[in-house]
Amino acid sequence: MTAGHSGQSGARKVKRKSRRGKFLVIAVLVLGVLLVAADFALAAAAEYQIAQRMREKLQLKEDPSVRISGFPFVLQAVRGDYTRVEIDAYGVPIKDEQKDIELRDLDIEADLHHTRVELGDLLAGNVSKATIDQVDGKVRIKALDLNRLANQVTPFDKLSIEPDNRTTTATPTPVAPETPKPKTTAAIKLSGQTNLAGKTVTVTAYGQIALVDGAIQISVDDIELEDASLKQLVPQLRNALAIKIDPGALPFGAKPTAVEVENGAFTLSGVITDVPLEQR
Template sequence: MTAHTPARPRKKKSRRGKFLVIILLVLGVLLVAADFALAAAGEYQIAQRMREKLQLDEDPSVRINGFPFILQALRGDYKHVEIRAYGVPIKDEQQGVDLRDLDIEADLRHTHVELADLLAGNVSKATIDQVDGSIKIKALDLNRLANQVTPFDKLSIEPDNRAAATQTPTPDPKAPKTTAAIKLSGQTNVAGKVVTLTAYGQIALVSGAIQINIDDIELDDNSLKQIIPQLRQALAIKIDPGTLPFGAKPTAVEVESGAFKLSGLITDVPLVQR
């Protein structure tokens, strides 16, 4: 008779292999869950400190980028932390600042703090190599400020993408842009008549503030051209939001759909005031 190799040992080995794979998968899921839990705890502590530092009414959104979190935590060096806060009011009567709908963003590059201190909320010794900060001033605030001179309604902010506005040569493409072309659209009231207007011009960075300069205004009623100088003057608004997050000074401006954006950076700063 011919001898046959028993099949059972192979089945046992196959079952053991499957069992090991399942164990590894479960351990992997647990490790990932633990990593995210630690990251969430760290984000919560930073959000608490940033609420105090930025004087916000609510905790900002905080995200510690990079996976796995635990490797960054063991080094005490978090490569990129994002902080976002939306609809923030800022009022400083001494500085003449009264803005009610700002978006504040800060990107922290290499935040240095020990894991134990971070989880305990003790970040008094934490430092940041570089902070890229920005503030967005939206149409709601522009409309309110413009109304102090002339009644406007439904003002919108857009980049001016006309060919003439995009042909200005830039000496250094990498240098911060201190001017940007704008297009403002909205309505005003003239002798009880609603007039639709489109204004073209530039925003410029002047002493840390945004200065609006209007070059051309188009009206839907050409018989009212005599009011264009008045409208141009009314839209020549200066908006000063003060310093950027972490005390960074504005060095660049740009126009986005619905907002003006001021941005700048600061290096070697503490996470919280000492």
């Protein structure tokens, strides 16, 4: 065999090896894409089943948003232990005539830690034995409901909710770290417009919200008015804003243990452990 033939043969072998290498890389990539797609599809099917159960559990009119965190999903499925499941429902109305509760725009959140259920049972919708190690529940009460409740005493327009950030505290002396305790009170700032003595007046109120028997109680300490001549109406305004808002039970029956003021909303939160996934 001549040197030319030998060189051509070697070149062909190199090309064949190069093609095989490319095909192998492509096959691995395709397989990876298929596995990821299958993982997401399996997770979506599980999220759908949980959404159905949560619709019953939380007595919602529509399926809530459900997200199972963690990748790959299949590893959690094999263990039957889903580390974290996030559930969100927005604009939820609640009406309980016996307790005189009527709220129209609640946001409900539930953070489920270690939901334990076999994948086959979950996909079949059979969650009778499913349990959750811990649920962090939260209900957000927005300005729309506060405005409506205040209007029962004095008509307000565009009533807003904010934290009261007027006061500043000195830097605390460093101490040994402790587990933070739930806050049962928080400073608030409420502002909006109302009609007083035939005038449209901007009102700014400062006070506190407190957790009282599972509900939010608002108390106003200071009210600012643009028109100083209307100060005699401050007691009426204070009374109008002294509102108690009871959203009922938190998700999964968690007892409210903390309250917070956010921009545009109040929140109640609590924790419950060892609870069933299915409505009972």
